[in-house]
Amino acid sequence: MLVIKGGKIFTSANGVIEKGNILIKDGKIEAISQTDDWGCTNIIDAEGLIITPGIVDAHSHIGGFGSDMSDPDLNEMTNNATPEVESIYAIDTDSIMFKRAIESGITTSAIAPGSGNVIGGLVSAVKSYGNNIEDMCIKNPIALKMALGGNPKGVYGKRNQLPMTRMGIAQVIRDYLNKGKEYMEKSLSDDPSKRPKLDYGMENICKVLRKEIPLKVHCEQFDMLTTIRIAKEFDIDFTLDHAWGASDFYDDISNSNCKGVIYGPIGVLLLPGECGKIDIHSLIELDMRGVPCAIMTDGPISNPDIIIVQAGEVVRFGGDIERVINMLTINPARIMGVDDRVGSIEVGKDADIVIFRGIPALDTNAKVMYTIINGVVVYQN
C-alpha cells in the first residue's frame, strides 16, 4: 500500500482536486479522497506538488530504433506493405530510452513500426517499466501502422518500385483493403475448401476492416484527405499521426471516422510541401470540435521531455491547461484503446502516476519528482 498525500490532482477524469489523497493497493488506484483515514504508513508527501496521470505517448518507436536510429528494427522495408509484422518483436526493453521515458513521466507508449512502408505492421501499447515485453505490453495490437507521403515514396521510389508517387501510395492501400475484404468474405464461406489459406497479413487487415483496430496513419497536409477518403470508402477507423497542416482541414477531420489526431513532433526546419506548415495550435480547435487530440514524441526522434514542451506550445496559443494535460493522458489512452487501464486518476485504474514540482506544460521548470508505474515508484528525483 502507498498513499500520495496532499497534492493538487489533475485527474483527467473528474476535474482538478485542489488537495487530495490517493491510496494505491496491489498496483491499482484503490481510493481517492480529501481525507486520509486509511492508516497506511507508506506515504509520499505531495503537499505543494502537482499530480497527474502517467503520461501516455501515442506515437513512439522507443526500444526499436536504438537511441539515435543506429539500430533500426521497426522498418521492414522488403515490401511496400508488411501488415504481418508486429512491433512487439522488435522492442529492446533494456533500451535506455525506457529509463529516459520514465524520468520524463511517460509511463505508456504506443510503439509503432516506422514509416518506410505504406503498411508497416502492428502497433502495441507498452509500459515504460517491467521485466520483459510480455510484462510491459498492455495491449497488442492497438492499431495497424500506415504511412503516406515522402517516407514510403523515398524508400520505394529510389528502387523504381511502387509507390513512387502519392497516387501509388493510395493504390497500395486500396489494393490491400480490397484484398482483405475478399479474404474476409472467403473466410466466412460455409465450404471449408473455399476458405483461404491462413495469411497473417490479411488477418491483420481484417482486424481493421472489422473495426477492431484503427489504421494509424503517418500523414501531413493534404495526405490527410487521402486517409479520410479511403477510410470512408471502406468504413474503417483511423488516427491522423504527425498531422502537420491539420488547420486546413478542420471540417474534413471532424466529419470523419477519425479516432484521434496525434500531433508532433514540432521544432523542425520548414520546407515547402510536407514540412511546410506546422500548426500545433490546431489541437485547440480540433479538441473543441470533439476530436480526441494527443501529442507525440516520435521517440527517439524527439527526447521524451519534448512531449511536455510541445504541450506547452498548445498552452502558448491559448489551450486550457486541464484540457492540454488531457492531451498527454486520457486522450491518448482512449485513442489507443487502453483507457480501461491507464490515462486517468480514477479508482480501479493502474496506479500510473507522475508527481511534478510545478505544473507541466505551464511552468517551464516543472520537474518530475516521482514516476509511479503499477504502484511502484520507478523514479524519484
Add this chain to the structure above:
Amino acid sequence: MNEEHEDILIKNGNIHDGNGNIFYSTDILVKDGKIKQIAKEIELNEDIPVYDATDKVVLPGFIESLNIWGCTGPGWGDNDLEEHSDPITPQMNVVYSFDQDNMMFQRVFEYGITSAGITPGTSNVLGGYAAVFKTFGDHPYKMLIKEKVGVVGSVSRTTTTVYKDRNMAPMTKMGTFSLLREYLKKAEAYSTEMPYDSKLISLKDVVEKKTPLFINCNTNSEIVALNHLLKDFDVDLVLTGAYGVNENILNMIIDNKLKIIFGDVTNGMSAASQNLNFDVVRELINKNVPISISSTGDRMSSGKESLLWNAILFYKNGINSSDVLKMITSNAAKILSVDDRIGSIEPGKDADIVVWTNNPIESYDSKAEAVFINGKNVLGVWRTGSCW
C-alpha cells in the same frame, strides 16, 4: 515590404536588458532603427508612434548562435552547406548559400529570434566561414550583420561518416585531428609572398587570432583531444555542441579562455546531448566562461521553436532565468563578435526588441506580441511573391 527603419516609443515595459539588469515600467525610444534612449516617462515633442508595453516583458531579440536556416531546401536534396568535395574547406563563405526567402519562410522571429549565426555544415574537418544575419528582410546583404565571424569545423564522428566510405582521410578520429593540425601548421608558415592558397589564407587569420575557430565536438574526450592538439597554436577557440564538459576540464576551459556554444538538447537523435551536465554548466557560468545556447550540433534540423525550447531546458535544469537570457542574447552576440550591434537593450544598439506577454523562459503562457527588428514591428508581415 517596407525596409525603412522606423521610429517608435515602446512605453512602460518591464525591460530585461540582456546584460542581467531589469528596468521596470521603463520606456525605450527608437530612432532610425537604433535604440536612442532608455528612461522612465520619456517626453516627446515630436509625433512618434507609441507601443504600449505596460505589464509586458520586453526582451532583446534572441540570437541563435549557430544554425542552418536559409541554406538548405527547398527540396530535400538541396543542400548548400556541405562542400564534401574536400574535408578541408575553410575558405567557403556561407554568405553565398544564404537565401533570404528561405530564412523568411522559417518565421523564427515569431519566437523572438531576430538574428542568427549561420554556419556551413559540421561534417567537414574545416567547413567554412559562419556569418550573422537578421532573421527578417528581403535582401541577404541587407540582413547580414557580419560575415566571417568564425571558421567552423568539426572533430565529431560526422566527418569520418562522410569520408570513410570513399577510403579517404579522415577515416578515423586520428585522421580528423591529423588533418586539422597539418593545415593549421601550414597556415602558420604561410605568407602572402607564397603562391595563392585560399585555404591557408583563411586559416592564417585563425592562427593569428583574427578569426575565431569554432569546432563541433560532442564528448569529453573530443574536447580534451582538441585542447591537446591546439596547445601548439595560438587560436581563439569556441567549442560548439560541447555536451561533454565535466568537472575535470573546468580549469582547462578557464585557463585556455575557451568559449562555448552549447548544442541542441531537444533533438533525441544526438545521443551525445543527453550527457550534458547542468551542474557543470552552472559552474562555468559562475566562472564567467562565455557561454551561449544554440540549436547546433551534429544534426541541425531545428525550427523556430527550438532555441526557446533549449533555453527552457537550461532553465528547467536549474540555470537561472537571467543567465539563460544572457546565453541567448548578449553572450551569443559577444561570441559571434557582433555585440557592437545586437544582443542587449542599450542606447546605440540596433532596435531588435521583443515584447512578450510573460517571460517566455519561465512560462509557456507567453507569446511574442510585437517583434521589432531595426525598430520595425515585423510580426504580422508576410513575404509575398516568393518561390518559397
